Amino acid sequence: MPAIGLGTFGSDRVDADEIAEAVRGAAEVGYRHFDCASVYRNEDRVGCALGDVMRDGVQRKDLWIVSKVWNDAHGRVIESCRQSLADLKLDYLDMYLVHWPFPNFHPPGCDVSSRSPESRPYVHEEFMKTWRQMEQLVDMGLVRHIGTSNMTIPKLKLVLRDARIKPAVNEMELHPHFQQPELFDFVRAAGIEPVGYSPIGSPARPERDRTPDDTVDIQDPVIVAIARRMDVHPAVVCVKWSAQRGATPLPFSTRRENYVANLEAVASPPLTEEDMRAIAGIDRNCRLIKGQVFLWKPDQSWEELWDMDGVIRR
Numbered sequence: 207m208p209a210i211g212l213g214t215f216g217s218d219r220v221d222a223d224e225i226a227e228a229v230r231g232a233a234e235v236g237y238r239h240f241d242c243a244s245v246y247r248n249e250d251r252v253g254c255a256l257g258d259v260m261r262d263g264v265q266r267k268d269l270w271i272v273s274k275v276w277n278d279a280h281g282r283v284i285e286s287c288r289q290s291l292a293d294l295k296l297d298y299l300d301m302y303l304v305h306w307p308f309p310n311f312h313p314p315g316c317d318v319s320s321r322s323p324e325s326r327p328y329v330h331e332e333f334m335k336t337w338r339q340m341e342q343l344v345d346m347g348l349v350r351h352i353g354t355s356n357m358t359i360p361k362l363k364l365v366l367r368d369a370r371i372k373p374a375v376n377e378m379e380l381h382p383h384f385q386q387p388e389l390f391d392f393v394r395a396a397g398i399e400p401v402g403y404s405p406i407g408s409p410a411r412p413e414r415d416r417t418p419d420d421t422v423d424i425q426d427p428v429i430v431a432i433a434r435r436m437d438v439h440p441a442v443v444c445v446k447w448s449a450q451r452g453a454t455p456l457p458f459s460t461r462r463e464n465y466v467a468n469l470e471a472v473a474s475p476p477l478t479e480e481d482m483r484a485i486a487g488i489d490r491n492c493r494l495i496k497g498q499v500f501l502w503k504p505d506q507s508w509e510e511l512w513d514m515d516g517v518i519r520r
């Protein structure tokens with residue numbers, strides 16, 4: 207798996223054509239890893255860009271293409287994967303993930319307070335039915351590897367106990383103000399690669415996904431001081447730290463100078479041990495992607511999605 211991937215989630219801010227153009231440009235400057243998902247609603251355009259990239263001489267075997275099954279398709283994983291393959295115009299994926307461990311969904315762009323009446327908690331037996339279909343995709347040769355996303359230690363322990371094919375990666379929110387040290391150490395000890403989403407702290411996420419307590423990684427004095435010394439944007443320090451710590455960061459950008467800088471971040475000389483120690487010290491346990499819309503009871507708070515006391519909530 208290439209050490210950095212380009213995020214392709216434009217939220218409601220960046221349209222599919224702009225993202226497809228970024229995929230073409232990023233491949234031109236050396237990116238080979240692209241983090242896609244059916245719910246990003248741009249796989250068709252990204253697929254056209256990947257076609258151009260391969261026509262320009264990049265071989266399929268050198269690309270690392272990820273997609274994810276959305277929460278509304280946990281019962282029809284194979285069909286959903288075939289649709290992503292058709293949209294991306296590929297005959298296999300390098301990695302396919304279960305995007306969230308809940309089969310709960312909502313209209314795109316809805317307010318964080320909206321709740322679906324069909325929403326359910328994590329039910330391990332149901333998740334394993336989804337996972338069996340993921341395993342089948344590997345047997346069918348449609349995907350090379352399978353993984354999880356937005357998981358917790360208690361849920362992963364159950365999956366590791368019952369899976370025939372263990373998750374190869376866990377995609378999780380990781381940035382200097384949200385380092386998730388226990389989960390990070392747990393997945394590495396289990397032989398699962400941590401893939402870090404929102405590595406810069408998602409500074410352009412929609413207003414509806416912000417809460418007053420959220421902190422801003424790229425304004426942290428430690429990050430800013432290192433960035434000044436290195437003469438780079440603070441975002442680059444976040445990406446560099448993530449990769450050097452042992453995660454695979456997935457920064458999103460459609461600006462050439464920014465995605466080039468992020469790629470250079472993982473290829474240039476490392477941060478000093480002192481920098482790494484200083485950044486380890488600024489964790490604020492500040493989760494930005496809280497997942498409120500996936501809650502299954504009206505009076506719950508988002509913390510209940512994340513098994514914070516080690517217990518899976520029902």
Ligand SMILES: NC(=O)c1ccc[n+]([C@@H]2O[C@H](COP(=O)([O-])OP(=O)(O)OC[C@H]3O[C@@H](n4cnc5c(N)ncnc54)[C@H](OP(=O)(O)O)[C@@H]3O)[C@@H](O)[C@H]2O)c1
Pocket residue numbers: 212213214215216241242305355356377378402403404405406407408409410411439441442456457458459460461463464465467468495
């Ligand atoms: N599995 C999941 O549930 C999940 C959830 C969330 C995200 N993700 C994945 O993670 C990817 C990234 O997450 P994200 O978009 O939330 O946040 P992010 O990568 O932390 O932040 C992206 C923002 O940072 C800016 N930026 C990027 N590089 C920069 C640089 N070198 N200098 C200055 N600014 C820079 C971008 O602006 P410009 O475009 O202007 O450069 C963009 O606004 C997504 O696209 C998606 O693929 C997965």
